[in-house]
Amino acid sequence: QKAEWNKLKNEATVTADGKHYTIAANIGTPKDLTGVLDNGAEAIGLYRTEFLYMDSAELPSEDDQFQAYKTVLESMGDKPVVVRTMDIGGDKHLPYLPLPEEMNPFLGYRAIRISLDRQEIFRTQLRALLRASVHGKLQIMFPMIATLPEFRQAKAIFEEEKAKLVAEGTPVSDDIQTGIMIEIPAAAVLADQFAKEVDFFSIGTNDLIQYTMAADRGNEHVSYLYQPYNPSILRLVKNVIDAAHKEGKWTGMCGEAAGDSIMAPLLLGMGLDEYSMSATSVLRVRSLMKRLSTADMKVLADKAMTEMTTNDEVAEMVKKATNQ
Ligand code: PEP
Numbered sequence: 001q002k003a004e005w006n007k008l009k010n011e012a013t014v015t016a017d018g019k020h021y022t023i024a025a026n027i028g029t030p031k032d033l034t035g036v037l038d039n040g041a042e043a044i045g046l047y048r049t050e051f052l053y054m055d056s057a058e059l060p061s062e063d064d065q066f067q068a069y070k071t072v073l074e075s076m077g078d079k080p081v082v083v084r085t086m087d088i089g090g091d092k093h094l095p096y097l098p099l100p101e102e103m104n105p106f107l108g109y110r111a112i113r114i115s116l117d118r119q120e121i122f123r124t125q126l127r128a129l130l131r132a133s134v135h136g137k138l139q140i141m142f143p144m145i146a147t148l149p150e151f152r153q154a155k156a157i158f159e160e161e162k163a164k165l166v167a168e169g170t171p172v173s174d175d176i177q178t179g180i181m182i183e184i185p186a187a188a189v190l191a192d193q194f195a196k197e198v199d200f201f202s203i204g205t206n207d208l209i210q211y212t213m214a215a216d217r218g219n220e221h222v223s224y225l226y227q228p229y230n231p232s233i234l235r236l237v238k239n240v241i242d243a244a245h246k247e248g249k250w251t252g253m254c255g256e257a258a259g260d261s262i263m264a265p266l267l268l269g270m271g272l273d274e275y276s277m278s279a280t281s282v283l284r285v286r287s288l289m290k291r292l293s294t295a296d297m298k299v300l301a302d303k304a305m306t307e308m309t310t311n312d313e314v315a316e317m318v319k320k321a322t323n324q
């Protein structure tokens, strides 16, 4: 099977009925690039920049960040790289950045909430990204966005730093898309409003499922509630994709579910544009998609969202329909 998959390394991802989709990879550090290139990913759909901060004894300087971003952008050439701004908090901590003691860290001070509060950290990261932007095809996304004003503020800060660099004569790309992670149900519900202002969505199912089901993603006592195919999750995902398409925008998914063999056929049926996963899943999913027809998967996805009531029912139906 591995040998069969390997033949797909340099192929585009095309379904049985001839539609092209993008299979991208998730990375944590520039070291992960080898896996991305070896497995023929068509883009980087999520660069988790918090590792830059976690692997450092102090806040990484603008130059250190610039070097890392430049390396990633240059290696990918004209392929898009979606860089997510710092997602610290929740279960990720920095020894040099004391965070408040919280009863519920996953519902607390994390990600964009920290960035908008500690703006010097955020501005340094955005400057590093802007300077690196001329070395490839950069797209930036903000994690844990719950409200439109949060996105507007993040975007305004981005524009301010861009204007400053331009005024200083530093070259920056004029073609950087800005988008948001959809991982909070409030944003998934109001996707139609967000879609008017963002360039793209990237659905983070790891958190979206945890917040929708009210079940801590790391707590084994409630792990049965981690249900990617629960029709409630499917409907939220569909709402996001449709809202984006109505405004001519694109939607990716960078949570674990994007590389899941049961979920991918459903996502295909919903019209998801980009599938971002660990590099080792890329060829498996490309091979699966090659034998699926989007028209058939649309019927399947619609049935899953309207006639099915549980995660397991959906899983059973998809397995049967796709011979898995
Ligand atoms: C997600 O929440 O699905 C996601 C991709 O982000 P992380 O796993 O880094 O929280």
Ligand code: MG
Binding pocket: 183, 204, 206, 207
């Ligand atoms: Mg997340």
